[in-house]
Amino acid sequence: MRPPAEAIGTLALIVGAIAVAIFIGVEGALVYAVWRYRTSRVSTPARFDRNTRLELAWTAAPALTLAVVFVLMLGTLRDIGAATDAQLRIRATGHQWWWEFDYSGIVTANEMHIPIDTAIDIELASVDVNHSFWVPELGGKTDMIPGQINHLRLLTRRPGVYLGQCAEFCGVEHAWMRIRVVAETKEDFDRWLATQGSPATASGDGARVFQSNTCVNCHAIRGTSARGEAGPDLTHVGGRATIAAGVLPSDAASIRAWLVDPQRYKPGAFMPRVPLSDADLDALASYLGSLR
Amino acid sequence: MSAVPLWVARPAGASAAGWLRTVDHKEIGVLYIGMGVALFALGGIESLVMRAQLATPNARLVDPELYDQLFTVHGVTMMLLAVVPLLVGFANYLVPLMIGAPDVAYPRLNALSFWLSLVGAIVVYFSWIAGGAPDAGWFSYPPLAERAFAPGPGVDYYILGLAVNGAGTIIGAINLAVTILLMRAPGLRISRLPLFVWMTLVTSFLILGAYPALSGGLVMLFVDRQLGGHFFDPTAGGQPLLWQHVFWFFGHPEVYILVLPAMGMVSEVIPVFSGKPIFGYRFVAASSVAIGFLSFSVWAHHMFAVGLNEFETLLFSVTSMLIAIPTGVKIFNWTATMIGGRIRLLTPMLFAIGFIAMFVIGGLTGVSLAVVPLDLQTTDTYYVVGHLHYVLFGGTMLGVFAGAYYWFPKMTGRLLSERLGRWHFWTAFVGLNLTFLPMHWLGVQGMARRMWTYAADTGWGPWNFVETAGAFVLAVSMAIFALNVVRSLRGGAIAGDDPWDAFTLEWTTTSPPPPENFRTLPAVTSRRPLWDRKHPEMRDAS
Structure with a gap:
């Protein structure tokens, strides 16, 4: 299975290339028309006003292009779909204005650690209003809606720090509801989780x-x-x-x-x-x- | 001729009381346009404050409470209170003139719909001095919009204001639809209607389908907030997503309500300034109807991230892609109208061409939002803010300016200045691209919508600064337009009946038209009755 962000990135490049080609074609035709048919070059305008074959052609061409895009999209959707192969489950809960991460009973906040090369199923919940969990470099966003559990599949191959942001307006401090995801090797992750599971030792x-x-x-x-x-x-x-x-x-x-x-x-x-x-x-x- | 032209020639002359009790469609049209301009200015000022706040990271020009009120009221204003009245105002003024009718079907109802619309807008704005403006977004999602999370009165003013405003808009739509269906001049078949009228007709039906959904949703939200209801309260078995379905069932057709009339305007301007009939009239008209129907089937593309099931996801992806087809047909037909023509690059045409050029960008990014995986990255980010402003500013507003320069002479008897018009166009063109283009990549980089500020380590500062600079260029552009209007009202060149060598019925009467609109009507035997009268030797085939 491909990392969702990578699959989406590939699709974005293809769809983007198609869009740029259409953009150049349409804007080019427009600029050409303005330049070629300006007042100083034309004395009497033509009178034609229809061409059914042409009309049908430019109705069908976009339809075919969109059909291609749709089929490509189906493949990407399979890659980003909910994890049936999840090796790790994390419950992420949105609060006004912070994140709670629950690793089967081990609870932490705002900074989520994940192991690389591991399919992860994030269960998304909210205790108050709608939020949306989004770390762009890891994949698309999924909303956290009170009263229901949504799922988001995560998988990354590269260790590193990934920054994200609540993407659904959730009240005055929506802006300061950032997510920090640390992706690390399996060993580092296990060590981190063991630390998180232990009680606090500092005193004084x-x-x-x-x-x-x-x-x-x-x-x-x-x-x-x-x-x-x-x-x-x-x-x-x-x-x-x-x-x-x-x-x-x-x-x-x-x-x-x-x-x-x-x-x-x-x-x-x-x-x-x-x-x-x-x-x-x-x-x-x-x-x-x-x-x- | 007096120094200040009368908006409409009326025997009694204009007076405050006259404006208050008028039932003349042209005067009500002017009132609507005045309301739209005033609210557009307010919504614009709100956006300038937001852009100033976002110009640099960690800015403290406004606090988050005020920022949330600003983006909520900006959205409500631009989506419902400013641009709808502007478009309805033009339709009110122009539709009877373009179909050769003396007035709309129900003149008194027409006055009622305007005053309801205005009162609704005043109720929304009254909240600023009555304990706080609404701050849950123009989309007002519960539970955030429920009393538990929005205890102030702002959301209640939103509910009441939009319900009253919506009632006005619905009544106005009935009036326009009946007028178009029943009051056309002899010979003006549906298949000969000017395209602006066609698109107004489709828009009227969109309003009739969409606005009642909003009204119903508002009632439910009101019951939740004021009567202890639980429609959207998940802690008592309610369903927050119900609101999102109801709201976007209204919200997406609303986008077409804002775009179709502007498309109608450029569909009038482009043929006249190309000296050619519109290319593919039937396809342009039919594509509007197709957009109208499809617009009611695409709403959940606003909700791909809420956890829809696979069937719903694919269904709404397909319908949202389909709507690009009739939209593309229009773009191709406008371009084909220009090809082979003799293009007079006067201000109305500049804005109409600008409309096409910018709307193409908004249309293409719109298709990307129908592609679900891409939408999951870009939804609720500045990418969408950029997209929607290319559609509604690059599209609708440039279209409205095309229409304004085109019909201002008919309404006032005076021409707007071409020189100021070109300044207006080019500053708007530069300003809107500076403001809205960088939003696309900021969104992809992670800048979510509705953030009152952002951290410096995001690296979003420089492009945000560019956007803010662009917003102030746009403000200058709007000021140039205001100057142009004021100067022309005081002493612009006299327009005459038909300053643009146009094709349609409104140019056969005087500028401004007499109270009864027409003293004589030319016989209508084709789509271009005025062309036929001017060129009897080359009349259009019927």
Whole structure:
């Protein structure tokens, strides 16, 4: 089976070439007509106004072209269709305005890791409004619609980082609902998944600040008593490249800046500003950054 | 002749009260056009603010709440409140003149439909000062448009405004259809109708089929929001996708409602400025009917990403491809009309040629959206924004400008300036390509629609800046047109009855026409009665 993005890319090249040929033909005829039949070159216009054979020809020619395009499309559709051969299932759930990824019970957020050369079935769900999961270099988009599960087949051969974006308008922070997909070798992926499955180990002052404030109402950190579900799971947040669905990098300084005023970076997001002392902020930021 | 020409020659003269109580189709046409121009300006200002916000990454000119309101109201305005009245206004003014009738079939109903349309638009805009404009998109998808996620009054104003506006549009469509079917001059058979009238007739039936679906959807959304209903609420057994089906059952024919009349306009302009009859009249007319029927069978191509089953996917892909065929027929026929002609490149013709050139681009990208795998990459991205603006600005608006330059002399008795007209055309041409062409590759690179900002690391900044620059070029272009209109109204060259050496009945009466439209009607024995009168030795065969 071909990677969906590759199959779509090939089809795009073929359809694009046909479209460019038609474009050149039609615009060329138009420019020719304007140039050839300008007032200074014609004294009396012709009077013909019909040619049934010609009309039928230019009704049939587009129909035939489209038939060819349709047949080519059928082949591509087979390549991008739902995975019946899936070796890995990931449940992706859209939230206003972040992503939850569930690997059969191991939950993470906003950064999805996938093994290369593996057919993956992404189950798409939403807990609130419509979203759409889209990583252009991996394939087409599929909507997340509350009340139903959609499926998207993913397969890539190249390791790397692939950026995506929620593609269905979902409210004020639709723009800052980015996806980061890390495609890696099977071994790296297995190691990553094992890490994600383990509980958090870091502790210290920051852990105390986290546990004794409203953070726990919305966020979970496995291995602690924090079990909130409204916001992203933070068990290994420091191991992700970004926070807040792609708004800021995940270093301690950025985490601190985010905690001081989330609305400055993602106006409209549900993350409130939690009043903390400078010392608590420092401790909390370094604690979250150390959750790898 | 007074310095400011009367829009229509009326014995009592124009007065505010006269405009309020008029039932004359020409005056109502002018009112519609005025409404369309005003709302087009508002929708344009909204788009300029959005383009300014998107000119650079991470900009903070507007906050996301305001941005969402801007793109929602821009969409509602351009799709429903501005361009429909513009087109209906031209139809109102021109259809009776082109078929040799003294007025529309139901003059009082005509006034009612205009005032309903206007009140609906005012209700939508009133939301800006009544607690916030609608912010769930012009497509207003639930659950986002449900009260749980859109608690403000904006969506309610959207519902009420569009329901009232839609009622006006539906009534207007009945009026135009009846007028065309029953009030034609003796000898003006259906097979001799001017093509603008033909396409207005098809458009009227499209409105009658599509707008009630929107009205029904709006009622359901209203029940959900205000009466505790659950039509679209998945937490109580409702189905969010039901709205999408209902909305696009309206929404796709709406695109043709906006395009067909403009196609009708260029179908009048191109033959006159080529000095030739239209090539393949029957095919041009029949292809409009084909587009009309097909337009009701393509709606789910807006929904390929929602998880349709294989049968639905293939069905809507085929129907969406099919609609390209009658559209292509029109393009070929317009070009064939020019071939062998004597082309006078005056402003109306420049815009008509521009319409064809730009509409071809929108048409080709449209076909790519029927190809499901490509659509899955491009839907809900800037690629679609680029596509639809090539259809509706490159297409419809250039067509409307062709019609405006062509019929302005009939409506006012004055010609528009050719020099300003050429400036208007070329700035519009450059501006629209700068604005809308880069959208195609930005969309393919990953820029989704309706984003209030974007990160710098996306690399989308430079092309967005180009688009914004293009949008301001377009604004200058529109200002040139406004200047041209104002200057011509004050002292443009006198047009006379038939300034373009045209073919159809409206050019046989005075400019502007008298209240009763015609003092005498030429006998109609072909599609070009005025040509026949001017060239009795080479009359068209019937």
